[in-house]
Amino acid sequence: MxxxxxxxxxxxxxxxxxxxxxxxxxxxxxxxxxxxxxxxxxxxxxxxxxxxxxxxxxxxxxxxxxxxxxxxxxxxxxxxxxxxxARPESAGRTFEDITKERADERAKILHVLLPYGITDEYLAVLAQAYIVLVDSGESAVTKRLSEITGRAPETIRAHLKMARKHDLLTSTPGRAGGQLTEKAKGKIGKVNSVKGAEMYAELLARRR
CATH class of the missing domain: 3.30.1310 (Ybab; Chain: A;)
Known part of the structure; x- marks a missing residue:
């Protein structure tokens, strides 16, 4: 890939x-x-x-x-x-609907991961949510991520900067957004669903 x-x-x-x-x-x-x-x-x-x-x-x-x-x-x-x-859940569904579903799913995963600190998995999912919102045309991405996570906008900016520093999110000078790196995709692979995130959180809890 x-x-x-x-x-x-x-x-x-x-x-x-x-x-x-x-x-x-x-x-x-x-x-x-x-x-x-x-x-x-x-x-x-x-x-x-x-x-x-x-x-x-x-x-x-x-x-x-x-x-x-x-x-x-x-x-x-x-x-x-x-x-x-033919599927009731697909009939009439728009691109915006799909984007919202993806953002909502990322939000649920972030809420599962948040209590366990700023792990690379959390940063990778945050970066993914950031990309989804940018690609959807969201005008206030940081504010939306702040609402999703319950963290201050300044904290979100710091975490996104950390995601780039940890080689999880690429950047293009002068432009919002970016791409997930292969490292980020590997991290997300562990927590790519709410159930997966919960299982990973249980593992982190046992290590404490």
Whole structure:
């Protein structure tokens, strides 16, 4: 998932719908990010594998350009939309809704981690919440993070500065936001859900 030094690290989106297609004797599996109203993005991964009717000739020839050209991305996009809209929680959901859900989830995780001090895990999740809010167009990011954590805005600024110092958050001169580093992603991997954060907090409590 890492990039070269001159390119920003990317944070992969949360997976949403999975669409299947049959192309000849090959099975195609397309995975998309979480759907929202008006989203027309393509799949974030495409997997082609032998289907149940695959022949020895198919396997000998393997997957070539002719197989890839037969993938119907337009139909897959429509199938994805129908699949998402069939779920009550997805129908009518906007990009802003998804952003708010992510920010709210980060807030819950931060509340679990806060009593255990300024750990790298806390700083990484704070940095992630910061990026989510910046990308959503939030006009008062520090104030919002202050409300989420119950910490003063000055404290939040100090913690974000600490996250950068600990190599958890990159910075671009003159611009808000940044990217999570690979180190931050490793830290977040331990606490990437409320349940995960609670389990990690229990471990910290036992070490005290």
């Amino acid at each position: 890492g990039m070269t030094d001159d390119k920003p690290l990317v944070e992969y989106p949360r997976l949403g719908e999975t669409v299947f297609q049959q192309v000849g004797n090959w099975q195609v599996v397309m995975r998309y990010r979480e759907w929202f109203e008006g989203d027309s993005s393509g799949p974030i991964s495409v997997q082609i594998m032998a289907g149940g009717d695959v022949t020895q000739a198919d396997l000998d020839m393997g997957i070539g350009p002719s197989v890839v050209r037969q993938i119907d991305f337009r139909k897959a996009a429509e199938d994805r939309r129908k699949q998402a809209q």
